[in-house]
Amino acid sequence: MVMILMAVTLMSALLSCDDNVLPEHAGEPEPGTALRVLAERYAPVVWLAKGDKNGPGDASRAAEGASLWLHDLCDGVPSNTQIADRVELPRLGGREEAYSAASCSAVVGGLQSDKHTAAGDGRGFYLDFDDSSRAGDPGTAPLYWQAVVDGNRTAIVYWLFYPYNDFVNDHEGDWERVAVQFRDGRPEPVGVTFWKHNEPECFAWWGELEVDGDRPVVYSASGSHGSYPWMGTYDAFVADKINDVATKGTRWAGRPRSVVDEPWWGYRGRWGYQAGAPGSDGPHGPYPGRDTSTLGGEGCARPDKAAPEVFRGSWRSPAPVVQPTSEKTYHVEMTITEPDGDVVGETRYPGLGCRGVLRFSRSDPSTLVVTEHIVEQGTTRCVVDGSITLRPDGDGLRWEYSEGGASHVVATADLVRP
Numbered sequence: 258m259v260m261i262l263m264a265v266t267l268m269s270a271l272l273s274c275d276d277n278v279l280p281e282h283a284g285e286p287e288p289g290t291a292l293r294v295l296a297e298r299y300a301p302v303v304w305l306a307k308g309d310k311n312g313p314g315d316a317s318r319a320a321e322g323a324s325l326w327l328h329d330l331c332d333g334v335p336s337n338t339q340i341a342d343r344v345e346l347p348r349l350g351g352r353e354e355a356y357s358a359a360s361c362s363a364v365v366g367g368l369q370s371d372k373h374t375a376a377g378d379g380r381g382f383y384l385d386f387d388d389s390s391r392a393g394d395p396g397t398a399p400l401y402w403q404a405v406v407d408g409n410r411t412a413i414v415y416w417l418f419y420p421y422n423d424f425v426n427d428h429e430g431d432w433e434r435v436a437v438q439f440r441d442g443r444p445e446p447v448g449v450t451f452w453k454h455n456e457p458e459c460f461a462w463w464g465e466l467e468v469d470g471d472r473p474v475v476y477s478a479s480g481s482h483g484s485y486p487w488m489g490t491y492d493a494f495v496a497d498k499i500n501d502v503a504t505k506g507t508r509w510a511g512r513p514r515s516v517v518d519e520p521w522w523g524y525r526g527r528w529g530y531q532a533g534a535p536g537s538d539g540p541h542g543p544y545p546g547r548d549t550s551t552l553g554g555e556g557c558a559r560p561d562k563a564a565p566e567v568f569r570g571s572w573r574s575p576a577p578v579v580q581p582t583s584e585k586t587y588h589v590e591m592t593i594t595e596p597d598g599d600v601v602g603e604t605r606y607p608g609l610g611c612r613g614v615l616r617f618s619r620s621d622p623s624t625l626v627v628t629e630h631i632v633e634q635g636t637t638r639c640v641v642d643g644s645i646t647l648r649p650d651g652d653g654l655r656w657e658y659s660e661g662g663a664s665h666v667v668a669t670a671d672l673v674r675p
Contacts, residue, residue, distance in 0.1 A: 293515070296402040296413050299437045299446055300513040302469040303417065304488070305395060306479035307506035312393035316401070316418040316542070320344050320521055322387045327368065328380035328531045331361035335533065344384065350523025356382065374526040382526030383539055386429050391421035395509040401516040403543060405436070405551045412436040412450065412551040416516060416543045417477075417484070424480035429529025430539035435475055435484050436551040449473050450554045453483030453501065454493055460554035461486040472510070476503035489560020489596040502598050503560075516543050562599045562617035567649055568625045569593045572672040574656070577608075580668035585609065585637060589656060589670050593625075601627060604645075610635015615645070624648055
């Protein structure tokens, strides 16, 4: 299957494309006005994770402050040679005379930053960023968009650049992406494809997603910046199994910019220092002809610590809680929400004045178990830590409370929606 990255003209509400394969070098056809309109209308709104100190940035600005190096491997001995102390962006992608260098591996004509960027087992050309760029700037960071067309399927890929990845595999130059999907020439999106780490892409239908106006909402995992359709905690794999935590911290609604218009477009080297350790080398970014595999994908997995839909919402007990060990008369009010990390809701106890935070423990379609930690005491001192088991019961829920880590149920209630 040949992927064609090109400009698309919208006529009579149809997306059409030529059959010209993308050229090898910089100088892409100018993206059409209609495609720009779609790219701006459906550009994602990204929620950066709470506490993530390394936000998105402007790739051009970061590259301008970087130096260009060549990593080569000759007779098993690595070498790093500086090619340019300060990068000229048009030279990176060959809009002006491309950067070139000789390699100890036999490459006819040597290496070029817009063509053959590496040889043998060497990592080739790479940008070494100034440490001052690591924090990024969500206020000015753009979303770089690119069109991918294959028959009746069209995607607008949004490349997200983070100058630094501060996770189990720290590295410079973190490029992430999502793709808004269109079908059969229609200008309404059908869904979004998501990527994370080196795992296969996944797809979520438009109706499953949160939207901010017309813009799909994307959650960026803390530190790793993997892209997810929903807030929560996910299993992921880097070198080993890890947890990606996607929360609602800082809202990033970057301005879309056509990646083919960027002065560095055409650069085929790596973005970030090459540490020589798995997962810790700066990756490749977008470039002409890169296979982005944007048009497929299995359904995206739900967060590992999300409560099933039947339990979500606000609940209360019309009758007092039944607790034989207490003479107090009190009720329970509970809210189950989308996960924020492993936090899935809160409880309040009218009659006692206590408030608790609920954290996901386990679930199946007919049971949800959460732990409760009291964060606000009232007129009566409540047990600080306990466990709550919830089960559907008609249109309501059956609520059962156990103290601490004990399995013995000490209080029960029937909950209804307000």
